[in-house]
Amino acid sequence: MRRIERLQALSEVLRRSGARGVTAERLAREFGVSLRTVKRDIEALDNSGLPVWSRPGPGGGYGVIAQASLPPVRLSPAESVALLAAVSAASEAPYSDLAAAGVRKILDVLDPETRAQADQLANRIWVNAEETATRVVRSALEEAMAKQLVVRIRYVSGAGDETRRDVEPIIFASTGGRWYLIAWCRLREGIRWFVISRVARATVTQLACSGHEIAEIGAPPETARPLRAEG
Template structure:
């Protein structure tokens, strides 16, 4: 049994064991591996996001939170490298750090042979990207968007004017090679586009956004489309 298949089977066995859990020794016997290997597999599942609990002592063991399971990971080496390349080439994209962490979780549960091939292939893909906005600024903008809270920014426009504004984030948009925050500007009482690299400071307030929608922005730039998980 390949490691990826074993990890999936292991997560399903833990799920079926419910609140009773299973000891590492029992899991090792079930899959014909050593206790050490089972514990390494459990660590990999946990790093991959599986909500594994452990209970020490006699009668203890390992279990998976009710309702949780881990789908099988069957990426090829090229698919894994494609994900790494996409994130590495766009470090200033919204939630890029979270994407990198997610890819690492996927890599952690690949079978050793595929992981080794992916690592070798990744060394053949080089990227050179321009410096992006500070991590603190991007984190604040990302948090404000995800939580739908007003973000206070210090912003310098293309004509050199610097202002402090409260903005209700609506959309992140990439246009002409730059990322923009599009949102309702409370200073101008209108929808505005803010180039992220021109934001000098950003602070997430406790104020909730007022419910402005994407439809208020108007037509997106030519060729622009939402990101999604479906291939086209």
């Protein structure tokens, strides 16, 4: 996860912690960083103008003074829960952390009656979305894709064979209930599909991708489509 994305996600965690706050140790575990990095990030948020409070000693931690960061949003309870269900059931999707943070921002500024109805409806939906790829791995793959940088991965095949490869990310794809990284593999000198849940480790390098295009993957299935921001 890039630092700017971590800072954004961290600000959301702090904001949602309310009067309870959250400890630096918990934040370090959640974001896969050191305590020193957590404290440095909190200092950066404080310097940027975010009203961060801290409470030392046992039971202490960090939090943010409650404040709305979005204007009122008009959504029905069902629409609100639909957004929540979508991101909760797609925890393996690329950039899902940012999607969840965005949905939480929307839910936090709903009017009290709509929020209460949405909470009641949400209790009737269960999601068993077990994460099989760590946040650190997914964040590295996401960063490599966004910046078009070579990513060094440790990959475990379905047969249990482990290889280390430098790959050039081309697209993320979801099919058959699995998410894949489709990339140019420098080890095999060809395009390969990597099951993201089988990537044991990923490190973004500073090497730029050599420019492989989406068209090299071939025509997508008739039922496949790229994401579109417009309605």
